Amino acid sequence: MNALTFPILKQLSDGQFHSGEALAAQFDVTRVTVWNAIQYAQSLGVEIFSVRGRGYKLPSAIELLDKDTVLRTIGVQSEWIQLEVLDTVDSTNTYLLNAAANGAPHVSCVATHMQTGGRGRRGRNWVSELGASLTFSLLWRFDCGATALSGLSLAVGVGLIRALNELGVNAAQLKWPNDVLVNQKKLAGILIDLQGDMDGPSAAVIGVGINVNLSGNALKRIDQPAIDIQRVSEGHALNQSVLLGTVLKHFIDVLRDFEIHGFVSVRDEWLSHHAYQNQTVRMLMPDGRDVEGLVKGVADDGILLVETALGLQRFSAGEISLRAVSHER
């Protein structure tokens, strides 16, 4: 990492031109050093205009996370949370997993302005963009073991829907096990990494990526239909710190409930937002087979129930990937 890159990006966050000379004077470095820092940002995928005689500029102003606004939005429950905002990190999940192994407290949260190696499930990539994506992870420690957490990612999805609804995004639906879709396009993803024994205690690192206002370039880099909040909320601007605070507030509610009752307490709510309830889907099996079935719902432990040619089958998260039949054929 170039140590000057983020301080410069913060200066550019107003969306205005800043001359190389002014930036160099401000940070007491040479113009070449400024240029190197800009080059490094560009190598990370940040789009920066460079115009002779005027300087450097981001395509538009961006909003950076403000810790106080996040905590104020969470409200009284904020005393539960240790919040850290990083300028840049490879993956907030990887970072928090390491921190958890080194004793990070229940309930730690790490958010970042720029994630450079975001992960999805099974080694897939998560695309994010400076100022245009919310990426964060939350550490929740459980007394029970990992085997009792099978419905956790679904419960977290309910928390995400509650937060989006509170902020006026009402068309969001859940795709088992834990994607958030709007009009069958992916708006947000959840990745849960578990640490600890199968019979307890355990720690869950709950990673969330939400698309806020992605550029056309970022959308092109995603190999499935994707959408962002800006595009579904008719241009109504959403403050990212308020978004993070609202999501964390609902996560705390849902996770406290989950600790006591498990997934069953939010199962009906999950089903009420289920994108594929009673619909035919295509399931991509681990052995590469493609099986069609009618989705009947989810069980009390979050297992997916699908009627296939072989009868009613049960699938755990991680076993299969779902695809809407109508969308792909």
Ligand code: ATP
């Ligand atoms: P499933 O969860 O059903 O197995 P999935 O395709 O949603 O399938 P995930 O591992 O959950 O897979 O998510 C990673 C995938 O999400 C990537 O392979 C890519 O297709 C998509 N993706 C990556 N970045 C974004 C983004 N910012 N917005 C929406 N989708 C994205």
Ligand code: BTN
């Ligand atoms: C998915 O849909 O597969 C889950 C994507 C999860 C992405 C988030 S972004 C913050 C956190 N850090 C990561 O590396 N991944 C998750």
